[in-house]
Amino acid sequence: MWIVLYVLLALPVLLVVYLELTTFRRRRALNKFRGPSRLPIVGNAHQAGKSPTVILDQVFSWWHQYGNDNFCFWIGSYSNVIVTNRKYLEFILSSQTLISKSDIYDLTHPWLGLGLLTSTGSKWHKHRKMITPAFHFNILQDFHEVMNDNSTKFIKHLKTVAAGDSIFDFQDQAHYFTLDVICDTAMGVSVNAMENRSSSIVQAFKDICYMINMRAFNPFKRNDLLFRLAPEYPAYCKTLKTLQDFTNDIIGKRIKAHKDGTVSASQGDEFSRKKMAFLDTLLSSTIDGRPLTTEELYEEVSTFMFEGHDTTTSGVAFAVYLLSRHQDEQLKLFEEQRQVMGDSGLSRDATFQEISQMKYLDLFIKEAQRVYPSVPFIGRFTEKDYVIEGDLVPKGTTLNLAIILLGYNERVFKDPHKFRPERFEEQKPGPFEYVPFSAGPRNCIGQKFALLEIKTVVSKIIRHFQVLPALDELESKDGYISSTLGYRPEERKKRDPLRHKYDPILSAVLTLKAENGLFIRLKERH
Numbered sequence: 172m173w174i175v176l177y178v179l180l181a182l183p184v185l186l187v188v189y190l191e192l193t194t195f196r197r198r199r200a201l202n203k204f205r206g207p208s209r210l211p212i213v214g215n216a217h218q219a220g221k222s223p224t225v226i227l228d229q230v231f232s233w234w235h236q237y238g239n240d241n242f243c244f245w246i247g248s249y250s251n252v253i254v255t256n257r258k259y260l261e262f263i264l265s266s267q268t269l270i271s272k273s274d275i276y277d278l279t280h281p282w283l284g285l286g287l288l289t290s291t292g293s294k295w296h297k298h299r300k301m302i303t304p305a306f307h308f309n310i311l312q313d314f315h316e317v318m319n320d321n322s323t324k325f326i327k328h329l330k331t332v333a334a335g336d337s338i339f340d341f342q343d344q345a346h347y348f349t350l351d352v353i354c355d356t357a358m359g360v361s362v363n364a365m366e367n368r369s370s371s372i373v374q375a376f377k378d379i380c381y382m383i384n385m386r387a388f389n390p391f392k393r394n395d396l397l398f399r400l401a402p403e404y405p406a407y408c409k410t411l412k413t414l415q416d417f418t419n420d421i422i423g424k425r426i427k428a429h430k431d432g433t434v435s436a437s438q439g440d441e442f443s444r445k446k447m448a449f450l451d452t453l454l455s456s457t458i459d460g461r462p463l464t465t466e467e468l469y470e471e472v473s474t475f476m477f478e479g480h481d482t483t484t485s486g487v488a489f490a491v492y493l494l495s496r497h498q499d500e501q502l503k504l505f506e507e508q509r510q511v512m513g514d515s516g517l518s519r520d521a522t523f524q525e526i527s528q529m530k531y532l533d534l535f536i537k538e539a540q541r542v543y544p545s546v547p548f549i550g551r552f553t554e555k556d557y558v559i560e561g562d563l564v565p566k567g568t569t570l571n572l573a574i575i576l577l578g579y580n581e582r583v584f585k586d587p588h589k590f591r592p593e594r595f596e597e598q599k600p601g602p603f604e605y606v607p608f609s610a611g612p613r614n615c616i617g618q619k620f621a622l623l624e625i626k627t628v629v630s631k632i633i634r635h636f637q638v639l640p641a642l643d644e645l646e647s648k649d650g651y652i653s654s655t656l657g658y659r660p661e662e663r664k665k666r667d668p669l670r671h672k673y674d675p676i677l678s679a680v681l682t683l684k685a686e687n688g689l690f691i692r693l694k695e696r697h
């Protein structure tokens with residue numbers, strides 16, 4: 172009896188000793204980075220914050236506190252280095268070996284498995300090689316037609332939503348549009364989300380991202396076994412099932428279409444396949460001389476379904492929101508539309524070539540991705556010791572490449588809260604100072620697809636509507652953005668009380684979102 176009691180009392184002490192011993196080497200090596208001091212067991216989890224918004228704010232204030240440079244913090248025994256140093260970014264992103272994703276991505280495994288985003292080593296190499304042709308230039312041109320069709324449907328839908336000068340959440344609307352685009356193009360399967368408003372799917376995407384993010388900052392819930400005891404576990408399983416069923420349904424429909432002879436997987440060579448969807452590439456490809464297994468198919472389809480629509484939702488939504496607040500910028504963009512499309516061509520579809528002639532739109536999207544990057548952080552994990560810029564970064568370290576902090580680095584972007592698309596023309600940032608689509612071997616495979624989609628729909632929106640802020644007085648008169656993220660803590664204290672309820676509250680839930688929505692109005696152009 173006494174022995175049991177002694178053991179029970181000794182357990183917490185043993186746990187602390189165990190964790191301190193197993194992290195000793197990493198702690199000693201990472202001590203060279205500045206950062207908040209840690210407590211045993213929890214590390215800095217108690218300081219990180221309880222919601223995605225607070226967590227993002229905390230990361231920003233640490234960054235300011237530690238000289239706008241790399242810094243280190245701990246979530247339990249997980250060591251995290253936030254990386255914003257240009258030389259570090261160059262080393263990490265260019266490395267052919269430092270390609271394993273951070274342990275935070277493990278939390279996506281039950282949902283995405285080991286698809287292109289999360290896999291590593293030879294599996295990643297083989298899949299990247301197999302998938303790359305599916306996003307070839309020629310195929311993008313075919314996809315553009317579908318993007319245009321969906322943009323037309325979206326415009327029609329927006330006319331109804333915006334009728335009567337109503338104020339509405341554009342971020343919510345954008346989800347359905349981007350879901351239709353990725354399903355109609357890459358998957359070759361129509362789900363008509365805009366018409367059917369398949370809200371359970373859209374909600375499931377939002378919920379799973381939120382749950383993953385919250386787990387990442389909780390040392391107990393990060394553990395798979397302990398997470399099973401969490402009150403939200405049943406809801407998590409239900410959400411997971413909704414998403415898994417959705418993906419399997421898409422795969423099933425395309426396989427059926429192949430069997431029925433509605434589509435053929437062998438239309439021309441790999442670069443000239445007319446309307447050959449990404450899913451067709453998967454169905455017709457072989458790896459090591461065999462077709463993809465059901466599990467591999469699932470992993471890639473769910474990965475592209477997520478990466479291919481959640482990111483662009485954020486990209487389109489923040490771009491349109493910025494149009495609403497910066498009327499002078501919108502005017503310049505509208506003028507460009509008139510020049511490229513001609514006054515009589517404003518209501519027709521822009522061709523692929525015309526989209527590439529819209530230079531100011533390109534600058535505008537670049538600047539939008541600087542202030543509101545769709546993917547705010549990317550993570551790597553050191554499978555072995557690395558020496559970066561003379562520093563030992565020990566095996567077992569999570570490196571968080573903070574794309575969102577880079578955009579607010581005053582050393583690179585002067586007056587970073589001012590929304591000025593021209594800045595990208597006047598002074599181009601260095602190759603590792605601005606990386607919204609990442610860089611190097613693991614860069615975004617869908618970059619061209621994403622930019623084409625965003626430009627196609629934004630160009631059409633500008634030509635059909637004047638995008639207005641939720642309330643007239645919310646227009647930016649001085650060119651500064653309305654969100655206070657990125658300001659130093661003392662400056663934020665002054666600005667936060669002046670925030671309007673329609674100013675976005677940002678959170679980095681895998682992709683960047685406005686927790687309170689992105690509210691705008693639309694006035695039809697005649």
Ligand code: HEM
Nearest residue numbers: 288478479482486545546549607608609613615616617621
């Ligand atoms: C505004 C839109 C987008 C942005 C800003 C963006 C950004 C990124 C970034 C930063 C990464 C690196 C992630 C990491 O290293 O963990 C990435 C990877 C990836 N993206 Fe995108 N993305 C966008 C749209 C898309 C689209 C539309 C697709 C698919 C159609 C896509 C598919 C992928 C995939 C599969 C990867 C993993 C690539 C690999 O590791 O080999 N993305 N993206």
